[in-house]
Amino acid sequence: MIREAFSEENSVLCRLDPGVRIVMASAYSCAAAVLKQFSALSAALVIAVILLAISGQNIRVVAKRLIAVNSLIALFWVLLPLTYPGDALFYLWSLPISRAGVILSAQMTLKSNAILLVFIAMIAPIPFNTLGYALERLRVPRKLVYLLLMTYRYIFVIEEEYHKLIRAAKIRGFSPKTNLHTYRTVAWLVGMLFVRASKRAGRVYQAMICRGFKGRFYSLQRFEISRIDRFSALLMGIAIVALTMLEWGVRWS
Amino acid sequence: MIRLEDISFAYPGSPKILDGLDFELHQGDRIGLLGHNGSGKTTMFHIIMGLLKPDSGKIEIFGKPAVSEKDFTLVRQRIGLLFQDADDQLFCPTVLEDVAFGPLNLGKSEEEAVEIARKTLDRLGLSGFENRITCKLSGGEKRLAALATVLAMEPSVLLLDEPSAGLDRNTKEKLVAVLSELDLSYILISHESDFLSDIATTIYAMEDGKILTDKELHLHRHIHAHPLGTHPHSHKP
Ligand SMILES: Nc1ncnc2c1ncn2[C@@H]1O[C@H](COP(=O)(O)OP(=O)(O)OP(=O)(O)O)[C@@H](O)[C@H]1O
Ligand SMILES: [Mg+2]
Numbered sequence: 007m008i009r010e011a012f013s014e015e016n017s018v019l020c021r022l023d024p025g026v027r028i029v030m031a032s033a034y035s036c037a038a039a040v041l042k043q044f045s046a047l048s049a050a051l052v053i054a055v056i057l058l059a060i061s062g063q064n065i066r067v068v069a070k071r072l073i074a075v076n077s078l079i080a081l082f083w084v085l086l087p088l089t090y091p092g093d094a095l096f097y098l099w100s101l102p103i104s105r106a107g108v109i110l111s112a113q114m115t116l117k118s119n120a121i122l123l124v125f126i127a128m129i130a131p132i133p134f135n136t137l138g139y140a141l142e143r144l145r146v147p148r149k150l151v152y153l154l155l156m157t158y159r160y161i162f163v164i165e166e167e168y169h170k171l172i173r174a175a176k177i178r179g180f181s182p183k184t185n186l187h188t189y190r191t192v193a194w195l196v197g198m199l200f201v202r203a204s205k206r207a208g209r210v211y212q213a214m215i216c217r218g219f220k221g222r223f224y225s226l227q228r229f230e231i232s233r234i235d236r237f238s239a240l241l242m243g244i245a246i247v248a249l250t251m252l253e254w255g256v257r258w259s
Numbered sequence: 260m261i262r263l264e265d266i267s268f269a270y271p272g273s274p275k276i277l278d279g280l281d282f283e284l285h286q287g288d289r290i291g292l293l294g295h296n297g298s299g300k301t302t303m304f305h306i307i308m309g310l311l312k313p314d315s316g317k318i319e320i321f322g323k324p325a326v327s328e329k330d331f332t333l334v335r336q337r338i339g340l341l342f343q344d345a346d347d348q349l350f351c352p353t354v355l356e357d358v359a360f361g362p363l364n365l366g367k368s369e370e371e372a373v374e375i376a377r378k379t380l381d382r383l384g385l386s387g388f389e390n391r392i393t394c395k396l397s398g399g400e401k402r403l404a405a406l407a408t409v410l411a412m413e414p415s416v417l418l419l420d421e422p423s424a425g426l427d428r429n430t431k432e433k434l435v436a437v438l439s440e441l442d443l444s445y446i447l448i449s450h451e452s453d454f455l456s457d458i459a460t461t462i463y464a465m466e467d468g469k470i471l472t473d474k475e476l477h478l479h480r481h482i483h484a485h486p487l488g489t490h491p492h493s494h495k496p
Binding site for chain 1: 305340344359363364369394434
């Protein structure tokens with residue numbers, strides 16, 4: 007089953023307007039992405055952890071996500087120090103370990119974790135449809151928004167169809183092995199899935215025009231920017247300015 | 260209200276599904292339509308809605324010939340089609356948005372649309388479902404929600420493609436109650452002859468691409484089971 011692990015609205019952060027949250031998180035990510043100084047990067051990570059604490063997400067679920075992302079980053083820790091040009095920090099069995107490579111890997115680790123945490127804290131708990139409409143209000147092109155919403159709506163249906171096909175294959179004694187029969191069957195299953203998805207798309211479109219679709223969806227969700235929204239946006243702004251000052255300030259001194 | 264005259268239709272590359280089909284629906288008619296799987300019932304509904312174009316024949320709806328896409332745009336505002344698969348019909352994120360989608364397209368204001376949507380949901384016993392996510396409903400709930408989306412357009416004719424499939428007895432009874440108190444004409448496809456005889460006044464059968472009318476078919480309720488009990492069949496006098 008595809009599940010939304012973070013879709014629980016229960017903290018102060020969740021009371022903020024989703025649009026404001028998207029803007030805040032995006033601004034923060036852009037800022038964090040350009041930081042280089044370790045003082046600024048650590049500060050960014052601290053901010054992220056604080057936000058996560060406020061959001062009250064389940065730590066275990068968060069940890070799972072972090073492990074997934076960091077195992078990818080671990081790959082960089084193996085590759086970059088070995089391959090990056092520059093002075094050697096030390097030698098590992100006479101292999102030079104590049105200082106620049108280590109620094110770059112460390113920067114990358116801090117940045118990605120900080121950004122990830124902020125997104126888990128602020129964006130992930132937004133229900134998908136709300137996210138879509140919030141994006142629409144932020145002037146993201148309608149077509150993209152509808153694409154997102156429709157994908158969300160039908161991914162479950164397609165998943166169910168996938169399970170149906172797998173079950174149909176299984177009850178007739180299909181068990182995957184490494185042989186041509188398996189490859190052929192899997193190819194058929196995948197092909198079938200595409201055929202069904204496209205037929206489904208056709209029927210959904212028919213249902214839409216039957217109800218007078220004219221190229222627009224209407225959101226019934228009301229968004230209002232409150233005082234808390236403005237205040238939190240201000241706080242985030244200050245935090246971002248502080249981060250950049252930390253970045254440039256350290257360099258000048 | 261609906262007149263089909265000598266309609267023929269074939270999907271590209273396959274034999275004729277509808278072959279010289281004639282059909283009429285008058286104000287107040289409640290027609291049940293029976294027929295084997297693949298006999299072309301769904302196809303006929305899609306032709307009435309203008310989703311498929313017949314290869315030959317005439318369609319007349321509300322007294323006017325329906326030919327162009329523009330004619331059918333008007334037709335679709337007054338005829339509601341309940342699809343065989345409810346998943347096709349519910350495409351908005353939440354139930355309320357889905358039910359309000361049609362009225363909004365008809366140019367209603369947001370308040371009016373929400374009002375209509377809530378009333379319709381109430382009538383089908385779905386109050387409290389407004390903010391449920393459509394893909395997380397059960398099969399039966401989806402079916403009722405899909406019916407709500409159709410009824411919210413306030414059509415004068417309903418085309419119901421197997422509305423009873425997958426419903427338990429309670430829900431089915433609710434459906435029967437809702438349909439019989441509606442002041443609408445409708446055509447209803449179902450494979451359950453008991454359900455049909457509950458809410459249809461006339462029952463037709465589809466066979467060989469044509470519609471057989473009452474004279475050739477007589478349906479009755481079977482209390483005991485016998486081999487033909489679930490199939491429509493005629494009794495010779
Ligand atoms: N998109 C399509 N392309 C080609 N053939 C099709 C298509 N849709 C349906 N058919 C064929 O047309 C015939 C009639 O289909 P239709 O869906 O109208 O049957 P039905 O009477 O509604 O059946 P059921 O009771 O199973 O719903 C079937 O033989 C089917 O295989
Ligand atoms: Mg059908």
